[in-house]
Amino acid sequence: MSAENAAGTPPLLDVKNLSVRYPLRSGVVEAVRGVSFVLGRERLGIVGESGSGKSQTGRAILGLTPQPGIVAADRLRFDGIDLLSLPPREMRRLRGRRISMVMQDPKYSLNPVMTVGAQIVEACRVQKLAGGRAAKDRALDMLAAVKIDDPRRVFGLYPHELSGGMGQRAMIAMMLVGEPDLLIADEPTSALDVTIQLEVLKILDELVATRGMGLVFISHDLRLVASFCDRVLVMYGGRIVEEVAAARLGEAGHPYTRGLLGSAPRLSGSVHPLPVLERDPAWLA
Amino acid sequence: MAVPTPPAAQHDRGLPAPPAGLKAWLTSPAPASRTQARLGRFYRGWRGFVRNPAAMAGFVIVLLLLVVAASADLIATHSPTVAGDLRTERLLPPGGEFWLGTDDQARDIWSRIVHGSRVTLVVVLLVSVISMPVGLAVGTVSGYAGGVVDAVLMRITDIFLAFPRLVLALAFVAALGPGIENAIIAIAITAWPPYARLARAEALQLRGADFIAAAKLQGASPLRIVAVHIVPMCMPSVIVRVTLDMAGVILIAAGLGFLGLGAQPPQPEWGAMVASGRRFLIDQWWVAAMPGAAIFIVSLGFNLLGDGLRDVLDPKAAER
Ligand SMILES: Nc1ncnc2c1ncn2[C@@H]1O[C@H](COP(=O)(O)OP(=O)(O)OP(=O)(O)O)[C@@H](O)[C@H]1O
Numbered sequence: 001m002s003a004e005n006a007a008g009t010p011p012l013l014d015v016k017n018l019s020v021r022y023p024l025r026s027g028v029v030e031a032v033r034g035v036s037f038v039l040g041r042e043r044l045g046i047v048g049e050s051g052s053g054k055s056q057t058g059r060a061i062l063g064l065t066p067q068p069g070i071v072a073a074d075r076l077r078f079d080g081i082d083l084l085s086l087p088p089r090e091m092r093r094l095r096g097r098r099i100s101m102v103m104q105d106p107k108y109s110l111n112p113v114m115t116v117g118a119q120i121v122e123a124c125r126v127q128k129l130a131g132g133r134a135a136k137d138r139a140l141d142m143l144a145a146v147k148i149d150d151p152r153r154v155f156g157l158y159p160h161e162l163s164g165g166m167g168q169r170a171m172i173a174m175m176l177v178g179e180p181d182l183l184i185a186d187e188p189t190s191a192l193d194v195t196i197q198l199e200v201l202k203i204l205d206e207l208v209a210t211r212g213m214g215l216v217f218i219s220h221d222l223r224l225v226a227s228f229c230d231r232v233l234v235m236y237g238g239r240i241v242e243e244v245a246a247a248r249l250g251e252a253g254h255p256y257t258r259g260l261l262g263s264a265p266r267l268s269g270s271v272h273p274l275p276v277l278e279r280d281p282a283w284l285a
Numbered sequence: 286m287a288v289p290t291p292p293a294a295q296h297d298r299g300l301p302a303p304p305a306g307l308k309a310w311l312t313s314p315a316p317a318s319r320t321q322a323r324l325g326r327f328y329r330g331w332r333g334f335v336r337n338p339a340a341m342a343g344f345v346i347v348l349l350l351l352v353v354a355a356s357a358d359l360i361a362t363h364s365p366t367v368a369g370d371l372r373t374e375r376l377l378p379p380g381g382e383f384w385l386g387t388d389d390q391a392r393d394i395w396s397r398i399v400h401g402s403r404v405t406l407v408v409v410l411l412v413s414v415i416s417m418p419v420g421l422a423v424g425t426v427s428g429y430a431g432g433v434v435d436a437v438l439m440r441i442t443d444i445f446l447a448f449p450r451l452v453l454a455l456a457f458v459a460a461l462g463p464g465i466e467n468a469i470i471a472i473a474i475t476a477w478p479p480y481a482r483l484a485r486a487e488a489l490q491l492r493g494a495d496f497i498a499a500a501k502l503q504g505a506s507p508l509r510i511v512a513v514h515i516v517p518m519c520m521p522s523v524i525v526r527v528t529l530d531m532a533g534v535i536l537i538a539a540g541l542g543f544l545g546l547g548a549q550p551p552q553p554e555w556g557a558m559v560a561s562g563r564r565f566l567i568d569q570w571w572v573a574a575m576p577g578a579a580i581f582i583v584s585l586g587f588n589l590l591g592d593g594l595r596d597v598l599d600p601k602a603a604e605r
């Protein structure tokens with residue numbers, strides 16, 4: 001994205017040396033340590049094992065780090081706006097309308113006592129996009145856009161009445177009503193079976209293509225990310241250990257990335273013994 | 286032209302005949318519509334409620350109170366406020382003409398009790414309507430905001446909780462001036478703190494929830510999150526608590542009336558009626574005992590109803 005910088009337009013997202021720390025009674029948990037990357041209107045994948053700090057990175061960008069957490073960064077800019085010094089009111093105006101995030105678990109991320117439709121309508125109202133009938137129409141359109149078969153029926157359902165895949169798509173619909181410029185998708189497909197997974201990916205892909213949206217795609221599935229994204233960041237222990245163009249993932253140099261690639265199951269031939277990820281404390285230094 | 290439908294055709298449509306199978310329809314494990322599921326849930330709750338005789342007794346008492354209050358003009362045999370013949374009708378014992386006797390103003394006690402039920406209901410309703418939103422608002426804001434806001438609001442709540450309710454209500458009525466409206470305000474002022482505590486506890490649990498983070502993510506302001514997402518979740522437990530408190534409200538209202546700080550004469554308020562009968566307690570016991578019994582029965586009814594409702598609305602409490 002240095003090309004954009006040269007042309008004078010700031011990159012969509014510019015993160016330098018981002019760290020998230022949780023001072024707990026038992027000591028300080030370093031969830032994210034010194035993450036830096038630049039994102040344009042493209043698809044960026046973040047992969048890494050569970051607990052490597054992927055979700056924490058996404059939340060920190062949106063200013064949603066939960067209580068004792070401390071976010072620090074040399075630079076955290078969205079479209080030229082400094083997110084770290086932004087007053088809460090301005091930050092709220094950005095959320096939903098300009099940056100949005102599909103959260104990891106739709107079971108917990110939807111209000112259990114509100115119907116799906118009411119929640120999307122509420123999102124419209126909060127973002128002052130539309131009210132009354134117009135908001136309802138917009139919600140139905142959005143549900144249809146994420147390929148929900150019977151939007152009218154799903155509109156009136158409560159989250160516990162949805163299947164995992166429907167919940168995930170309802171969540172995506174809710175987060176996309178504001179037509180954000182940047183979407184952070186936190187494992188949007190992990191709970192889904194392969195066919196629906198592909199459908200959801202296609203929806204996201206279309207949105208990136210038609211709206212020129214920037215996408216941060218968080219996943220632990222290296223192959224999926226490689227096939228879907230333009231660039232991939234590999235995280236380990238709160239750090240980015242490698243950044244590669246998706247097309248050249250095969251040439252990845254870092255032993256952790258190679259280990260991740262090596263542990264993916266293969267169709268042809270059997271691997272014995274099964275490879276085990278090697279972790280070197282030196283990578284964290 | 287009404288062509289008689291052969292029974293077979295009716296059967297073919299596969300619709301269960303509602304009147305005959307109403308119970309089956311309500312208890313169907315696979316409800317066909319949202320309404321049916323809702324009615325079914327309501328029905329199951331009702332069944333649990335009916336099986337609890339104490340709750341049922343409370344329900345009947347409260348229902349009777351409502352009926353009496355609604356049709357007070359029909360049920361009352363005399364005027365509740367206009368005195369009768371002071372020479373011949375004063376302090377008469379219960380009998381044919383005056384069912385529950387008469388008081389020292391020669392007024393029919395039955396009619397006064399019947400009309401007094403309206404006063405009692407109005408007090409209970411208004412106190413609930415005023416104190417519940419206040420308690421909910423203070424509690425949810427306090428729990429969600431945390432920090433200084435929480436500390437300040439909760440210390441204020443603590444101050445209110447540090448006094449016995451009747452004493453606090455007395456102080457407020459004394460400051461506001463006697464009268465039923467001021468009594469209602471005073472009772473409401475003393476009633477909200479427990480609701481605030483309850484709502485705060487639930488808000489504390491909710492504020493870290495993912496769906497609250499999702500709402501923040503859409504750019505919702507803190508006040509909006511409290512109003513749209515937190516308050517509805519705190520509502521059920523607060524409502525149960527309010528119904529449980531209704532008996533207490535009746536007693537405090539009666540207490541204030543007894544002390545002459547509630548409803549003013551000649552308004553037929555039960556507590557005030559007990560107070561005026563106090564002077565004749567030995568010889569004309571019915572003047573004080575009848576309204577006293579009314580207070581007792583109605584507050585018992587609300588207590589039983591509240592307990593039963595809690596069991597139905599809050600399955601966790603019922604299992605214990
Ligand atoms: N509220 C918190 N308090 C303390 N530590 C936390 C908190 N939230 C997360 N962490 C820590 O931050 C680290 C990174 O967590 P994160 O949720 O970002 O992992 P992840 O990469 O998204 O994993 P997964 O693939 O399982 O979703 C973990 O070690 C976790 O224990």
Ligand SMILES: [Mg+2]
Nearest residue numbers: 054055104186
């Ligand atoms: Mg995660």
